[in-house]
Structures are given as C-alpha cells and as structure tokens.
Amino acid sequence: NAGVMQNPRHLVRRRGQEARLRCSPMKGHSHVYWYRQLPEEGLKFMVYLQKENIIDESGMPKERFSAEFPKEGPSILRIQQVVRGDSAAYFCASSPGLAEETQYFGPGTRLLVL
Amino acid sequence: EDQVTQSPEALRLQEGESSSLNCSYTVSGLRGLFWYRQDPGKGPEFLFTLYSAGEEKEKERLKATLTKKESFLHITAPKPEDSATYLCAVQAQSSGTYKYIFGTGTRLKVLA
Numbered sequence A: 001n002a003g004v005m006q007n008p009r010h011l012v013r014r015r016g017q018e019a020r021l022r023c024s025p026m027k028g029h030s031h032v033y034w035y036r037q038l039p040e041e042g043l044k045f046m047v048y049l050q051k052e053n054i055i056d057e058s059g060m061p062k063e064r065f066s067a068e069f070p071k072e073g074p075s076i077l078r079i080q081q082v083v084r085g086d087s088a089a090y091f092c093a094s095s096p097g098l099a100e101e102t103q104y105f106g107p108g109t110r111l112l113v114l
Numbered sequence B: 001e002d003q004v005t006q007s008p009e010a011l012r013l014q015e016g017e018s019s020s021l022n023c024s025y026t027v028s029g030l031r032g033l034f035w036y037r038q039d040p041g042k043g044p045e046f047l048f049t050l051y052s053a054g055e056e057k058e059k060e061r062l063k064a065t066l067t068k069k070e071s072f073l074h075i076t077a078p079k080p081e082d083s084a085t086y087l088c089a090v091q092a093q094s095s096g097t098y099k100y101i102f103g104t105g106t107r108l109k110v111l112a
Helices: none
Strands: A005-007 A010-013 A019-024 A031-037 A043-050 A053-056 A065-068 A075-079 A088-095 A109-113 B003-007 B010-014 B019-026 B030-038 B045-050 B056-059 B062-066 B070-075 B084-094 B097-102 B106-111
Touching: A010 A019, A019 A088, A019 A109, A031 A075, A043 A065, A043 A075, A043 B097, A053 B097, A075 A088, B003 B084, B003 B097, B010 B019, B019 B030, B019 B084, B030 B062, B030 B070, B045 B056, B045 B062, B070 B084
Parallel strands: A010 A109, B010 B106
Antiparallel strands: A005 A019, A019 A075, A031 A043, A031 A088, A043 A053, A065 A075, A088 A109, B003 B019, B019 B070, B030 B045, B030 B084, B056 B062, B062 B070, B084 B097, B084 B106
C-alpha cells in the first residue's frame, strides 16, 4: 500500500514565479493537510481539505497561496509570485477521516526561491 | 492559546544510555497526542497515538506515556539508528474542526 506521495521533491523557482506542489494521499484517505516547515521550527499547519472542499484554511497566508483537492487527481498547493521567504519544506499529510485522527506524512517538497 | 513545548531541544546520548523526552501541552479540547520521528530530509514517520491520561504505548526501544499536562517518550538502551528528531503533536478542537499543533522537536543523537 503506497504511502503519501509528493512531487516534486525539490523545486527551485526565481522570485515572482509560480510554484505548484502536488500531493497524492494514501489509498482510502479522503482528508489532506498541508504544513510548512522552516529550519529549526516546527511544522506549521496551513490548510485542511477534503475532496472538493476546503475545511480549514486558517494557517494559509491571505495572499498568493491557494490549495485545492479536486474530485479526481492530487491535491495542489499553489504559491503565486514566490518570494525568498517562501523557501521552506512543504509537507502533505493524509488521514482516513475524523474517526481516525492519525495523519500520515509524505516525504515533502523542498522549495528554494532564488 | 494552544501550545506544545518539547524539551530538551537537543540531546546527546551514549549507546545504551536510556533517557526521556518531554512534551508539555496547553490545549483545549484535546483529542489525541501523537509522536513522530523525522530523519533529515524526510517526512515525519508516525510512532504513537495516545488518547487519555495514563495510557502507554510501546514499540521496540520506545515507550510513550501520557498525563493530563504532558507526555514522555522513553528511550531504553538507544542505538545510533535511533538518532533523529522526535516530534510531538496534539490534536485540538478549534472552530468546529480538529487541528494538529506541533512542538519544535527534540534532536536526538546517539553515539556509538
């Protein structure tokens, strides 16, 4: 049973470009969470999605960041007009649903903004 | 404000030297407490879930315990391969949903 998959694993962008990070949850999981991790800091919650629904986006910056989890295909975290401060590791996690709270994490995407 | 604090920030042990990592929390509506292991350049790997005070879980050289205010991760006779960052997270109810709040982790180095 494949785990949570994220791609790309590494992404380099110049300031002002767009970054698209993809996450495929574990088989049978319908809940997806995105986190950001900066060096020497903990994982910070960004957004929680179910298929075609954003449940909680309280951790998302108000501008330039968006997320979706379409009916078909992976969840996408999109960062428009990237700035150097967006450089971080972005992790996706999935869970089956509220009845089973444990979240399982993917390997992450390391974004570097030049 | 919901908060999770882990201590120590870093810990160096000799192989075979047992110790404990601490995770203290202040949250409302606690649903569960989770321990993860994270190796450099990788995603967090799930270790344990604890739901109620007094609960204990074990896996190989690791044992997690939970009280009403904190959790401990006990490492018995550690080996160099136990070197990693150990993360604690709590799931708390917030505005009708459940959110994970992570501590900043304890970086463990076990020397051969």
